[in-house]
Amino acid sequence: MKKNIHKNPRNKIVHFLGIALLMGSIVTSSFLQPMMTASAASDITPQYTTNSSGIVPTNSWTIPGQNTVINHQGGDTTNGWDKNRSWNGDSSDLSDSYLKFGTDTSNPDCQIRKYAKETSTPGLYDVYLNVKGNKLKVYKPIDIVLVVDMSGSMNSESNGGTDRITAVKTGIANFFSQIKNSEFAKYVNVGLVGFSSPDKYGTNLNGFVSAPISKSDNQDNINDILNNKLAKSNFKGGTFTQLGLHQAQNMLSNQDSNNKKMLILMTDGVPSYSNKVVTAVASGGISYGTSFDYSKYNAPGVTSAFNNNQNNWDNYKQQYMFNGKNYYYNVNNLPINDTWSGTLGEAAISKNTGTEIHALGIQLANDYYSRHSLYLDKNAIRERMNLLASASHYQDADDADDVQEYLYNQAQTVLSQFNTVNQGTISDPLGSQFIYGDDTPTVKSVGSSVVQNLPTVTKSNGSISVSNMNLGKNQEVQIHYQVHLNTESDDFQPDYWYQMNGTTTFTPTKDSNAVEFGVPSAKAPGTAIKVTKQWEVLVDSSKRPDSINFNVTRTVNNQSTNWQASGILSKSDNWAKTFKQLNKNNQSVWLPAYDNNGNTFNYQVSSEATDGYISSIANKTNESTIINTQYGLIIDKYASNSTNKLTGAEFIVKSTDGKQSYTLKDNQLQQLTPGDYTIQETKSPSGYQLDSTVYPITLSQDGKWSSNGQGINVKSPTTDGNGYKDGFSIATDKSNNTGKNNVVRFVKNDTFKKFDLTVNKVDKTTGNALKGAKFTLTDAAGKTSSYKETDPTATFTFENLPSGTYTLKETKAPDGYIASQDVTMVISDDGSVKITNNNGDWKSTLQNDAGNNQISLTVNNTNKTVFPSTGGSGNELYLIVGGVFILIAALAGGYYVFRIKRGYRS
Structure with a gap:
């Protein structure tokens, strides 16, 4: 028979078509779905105006009292924009600012709106997205086959006590109940294929049971499925999943070709049977059968793996095994190692015809091809079950409740086929000048008809995505999240309208075109810092610069941040200016009023340096006064133990880094810049002892004096006896700054030399x-x-x-x-x-x-006269000399008297 199959030209054509169909299914299964497009969205598109103030909705509305956010109006193609310029932004209001889509705007297929409102935190906004659904104007029927695993492992005695059969039966009953109670039951057609394995000598010779496809409001068909096929069937045998898929697809193919087709597969294990693969292709490392000999099958037993051990097979099954053996083989130079090649190939052919396969894996377990040899673990089996199903339509069930919930959700999925919003999605990228709040996006049902299965909302990579949105008549969902205006960005500009989001789109169905939400805009205020410069000059104002550079930091709640910028204040500003912008990393940046969390910024000058001056900064809220002060040294020379000042002394003052050296005379004021210095007397006043002791002194960057690590704080020299001690004090009489401390006095006493x-x-x-x-x-x-x-x-x-x-x-x-x-x-x-x-x-x-x-x-x-003594001259000399003087005096006196008498006679 094998020979005839391969030589039959008709079979070759069938095989070729099968390969082509499967390849197309594998490559494009996610795209080649039935083209059941919902009512096309209208062409109404939000409009925006861009100018120097930013980007805002051209047709806008605002919330009274909120001047930092602006929203887009609603409207439709028939009536245009709704012209509603203001409403209170209450999220429970389900009437204002919707964009309406559909051919009948009085009964739109869907409605959407997006708006934002201020919170109590500056710069933080609540964002709301609403989507309303409706029912389709024209219904397209759907044909469904429930493909149920009826193998022996579904019995509780075969799987450790879990009653999978009852869970499936109950779930299917509820499935029918939901659909029958809806208004769409006559458009939903349901059939059944229950599969296990062929039983040559038993009651199930073909390996499957079936119930024909019929409307969901056909109670006879429902009773047949629930009370005959499922209730009375004996669940036993192996798992021939390919057989179930093949029979179900045949059942669908016999229905109206324009109906939507769906298979709902429920199985609890790996396929232990598969048909003989005739032709195959490879994809993702797996061989997919593209055509089969349905008269032959492989039956590995309790595993999906083939092997060469013929002792594992019952002799009576030999006639169903090609070549009488059950082992791996090659087709088209591709290995067929297990039953998955046939099962996956069958599913791919079905999907390629337009059938959507939903699959449930019930309590999956590892696959062992012998007692202790693992072939596929649970994760690998789950990956292959995913390949069986259409994209995103596989799910696990860990217990009976999961099975029933799955079938409930499947009923909702079926009914959603008649909604205008079916598998709808939203793409909502964040605006470049915004960051998300700390909240998690939420979604809730807000329409008069409750949405049982809410869509999935995720936030990642700067975008919020909404998926699995199914909304019918009177159903509406509202998505909420928060965003901050990113004022801390260097690109922030105050009072500039920034769009809160990028283009935000809504796609009602997977086959429809996307439409746009209106995007809100928001802005935030800026602030400024006032900087004033004061000069305190001691000796020389000629070196004062024409401008100074300063650095600014900002604090939040008195806590510093790592932000820093710089500015320039100049003489031409009269040393006072208010700055709205500063320089940061060679970029001009604005000064926002608050941070990303709405906390108020306080800007203050943190540092400034001018050669020859020490800077001190007096800060207030967003205001700083920079005081540049010259600091100096004066030396007073005193005599020890005296308050008498001396002159004539000289001192040398040197910086320890060797860059500065000054010669000072007493009572001479010398300007100093911050640093470490030494003072030494090099010349003393005349008559005083030179003291060559070296005295250290330090002027800190913040204008503090110290010597040997001890601060200099005393305001006058320390007395010592009748004079002063050597040392330092603050010369308040010479200081001219506010603190009267910019001049230090050094007192040096010199001891008078002996x-x-x-x-x-x-x-x-x-x-x-x-x-x-x-x-x-x-x-x-x-x-x-x-x-x-x-x-x-x-x-x-x-x-x-x-x-x-x-x-x-x-x-x-x-x-x-x-x-x-x-x-x-x-x-x-x-x-x-x-x-x-x-x-x-x-x-x-x-x-x-x-x-x-x-x-x-x-x-x-x-x-003195020397008198004689024994052997001496005595006083004779003195007597002789005295006698001579007396004689001369007597002669002179006589002559005088003689002249007087002669005169009388005359």
């Missing part, structure tokens, strides 16, 4: 140095200082004399001289010197070198 007193002994008459004198120098406390004698011993030096009062006493005069009077010498703390009771010369000199200050004192001595 004196060396040099006493020079000379003859008063001749000025010659005299030797042999002795002196003592006693201070006010009675302490005597020692001295050094310099050869010749006419010079005496008293060293390292501190300030105080001293008495110089000549304790031994040079021989022949009278001792000098005591000399009082006062050395003051300021280095001044005063000497009294001195008949000689003196002077004091202040030194700037390493040596002590100097006092030079000349002490004159007068010689």
